[in-house]
Amino acid sequence: MWRRVASLSSTISSSSRSLSRNQVFFQAAFGLSIRESYATEISKPGEEGVLRPKEKAPFITFVLGGPGSGKGTQCEKIVETFGLTHLSAGDLLRREIAMHTQNGAMILNLIKDGKIVPSEVTVKLLQKELESSNSSKFLIDGFPRTEENRVAFERIVGADPDVVLFFDCPEEEMVKRVLNRNQGRVDDNITTMKKRLKIFEALNRPVIDYYKNKGKLYTINAIGTVDDIFKQVLPIFTPFEEQLKQSRHVNPKSPLVENSS
Numbered sequence: 001m002w003r004r005v006a007s008l009s010s011t012i013s014s015s016s017r018s019l020s021r022n023q024v025f026f027q028a029a030f031g032l033s034i035r036e037s038y039a040t041e042i043s044k045p046g047e048e049g050v051l052r053p054k055e056k057a058p059f060i061t062f063v064l065g066g067p068g069s070g071k072g073t074q075c076e077k078i079v080e081t082f083g084l085t086h087l088s089a090g091d092l093l094r095r096e097i098a099m100h101t102q103n104g105a106m107i108l109n110l111i112k113d114g115k116i117v118p119s120e121v122t123v124k125l126l127q128k129e130l131e132s133s134n135s136s137k138f139l140i141d142g143f144p145r146t147e148e149n150r151v152a153f154e155r156i157v158g159a160d161p162d163v164v165l166f167f168d169c170p171e172e173e174m175v176k177r178v179l180n181r182n183q184g185r186v187d188d189n190i191t192t193m194k195k196r197l198k199i200f201e202a203l204n205r206p207v208i209d210y211y212k213n214k215g216k217l218y219t220i221n222a223i224g225t226v227d228d229i230f231k232q233v234l235p236i237f238t239p240f241e242e243q244l245k246q247s248r249h250v251n252p253k254s255p256l257v258e259n260s261s
């Protein structure tokens with residue numbers, strides 16, 4: 001299978017100059033996963049079939065937590081500090097509603113009712129963003145919400161997260177925050193919120209446990225000020241310093257940048 005990537009890469013190289021680097025890799029993959037598409041064959045005798053990285057695979061962080069736990073708020077700070085590209089699954093779905101796309105009405109009805117949109121729809125929206133971006137570092141907020149979401153992402157996008165953040169917040173606090181949010185969201189009312197909390201407990205917990213067992217989960221106590229919570233987030237990215245430093249978008253004041261004041 002990996003041979004296909006290498007042999008096709010020369011075919012696409014001349015026509016792909018205007019494409020983003022992610023599009024080129026996804027094209028090169030022709031149905032392979034992101035990680036597979038980031039590999040090429042080497043032809044040294046005795047080393048046939050060995051995969052060598054052609055480019056680094058994207059750095060992916062999943063951001064989990066109940067409704068109103070502060071995912072979006074902390075994502076803004078992570079973006080500001082480390083320059084990751086923020087993809088909010090909820091925002092992408094709301095954009096479909098606003099644009100009255102083919103799935104817009106169905107998505108609206110599910111969100112109003114606190115339910116989860118079919119994984120195929122959400123993953124395809126994420127895939128489109130990943131493929132068209134020139135970034136190689138992503139924060140995927142509010143995803144995966146269910147085991148079905150997680151499996152669909154693996155199947156369709158073919159990538160694993162490097163880091164999974166879980167903002168752990170008591171229900172009482174989440175309810176208070178959502179009801180005070182005032183952003184005109186159709187799901188920010190007590191009836192929908194109760195349903196969302198039930199669905200979160202039933203469907204997101206297994207995902208949290210899955211990443212805990214894989215050693216990828218970082219649990220953050222989401223009570224306190226925004227800055228106090230962010231202090232817990234900062235050290236999580238330290239081991240990934242080298243990968244993140246290469247980002248064009250890193251804030252010069254980031255703790256990852258040496259001699260920053």
Ligand SMILES: Nc1ncnc2c1ncn2[C@@H]1O[C@H](COP(=O)(O)OP(=O)(O)OP(=O)(O)O)[C@@H](O)[C@H]1O
Nearest residue numbers: 066067068069070071072073177178181224225226
């Ligand atoms: N640490 C905090 N203390 C108090 N309020 C907060 C804190 N963090 C975020 N908020 C506020 O709580 C509300 C919900 O936060 P946010 O939108 O970041 O949550 P979320 O996890 O993204 O929620 P959702 O899953 O519904 O999108 C917002 O109005 C935000 O300003």
Ligand SMILES: Nc1ccn([C@H]2C[C@H](O)[C@@H](COP(=O)(O)O)O2)c(=O)n1
Nearest residue numbers: 089090091111115116117142143145
């Ligand atoms: N993976 C996802 C993410 C979001 N949704 C739907 C259901 C949520 O209640 C709503 C809002 O998401 P949020 O902005 O709170 O992250 O969007 C989904 O079905 N699947």
Ligand SMILES: [Mg+2]
Nearest residue numbers: 071072090142
């Ligand atoms: Mg949010």
